[in-house]
Amino acid sequence: MVATRRLVIDVLKPYEPPTLAFTQQVAEADSVAGVNATLIELDKKVQNLKLTIEGEAIDYDAVEAIVEDLGGTIHSVDQVACGEYIVEDAPTPQD
Numbered sequence: 001m002v003a004t005r006r007l008v009i010d011v012l013k014p015y016e017p018p019t020l021a022f023t024q025q026v027a028e029a030d031s032v033a034g035v036n037a038t039l040i041e042l043d044k045k046v047q048n049l050k051l052t053i054e055g056e057a058i059d060y061d062a063v064e065a066i067v068e069d070l071g072g073t074i075h076s077v078d079q080v081a082c083g084e085y086i087v088e089d090a091p092t093p094q095d
Helices: 020-025 059-071
Strands: 004-014 036-042 046-054 073-082
Touching: 004 059, 020 036, 020 046, 020 059, 046 073, 059 073
Parallel strands: none
Antiparallel strands: 004 046, 004 073, 036 046
């Protein structure tokens, strides 16, 4: 099977744990080399985050389990990069 090297996921999480602790725990997954968390929306009870996750062979199930253990939910997988290396998006006229 081809390795997944980047995942961009939309996550809904409660206020606790804070975003810093939440992101650190996702980054502790064995298959994850790094995580970038961006706050997308803030509500009275929840936060919506975009997590950009990179690694040599990301284990989606392990990432999902950590997110759920922390009280979060993955709403969507917005980007996936697979293969020997990450191919960056090329600009097109519609961009």
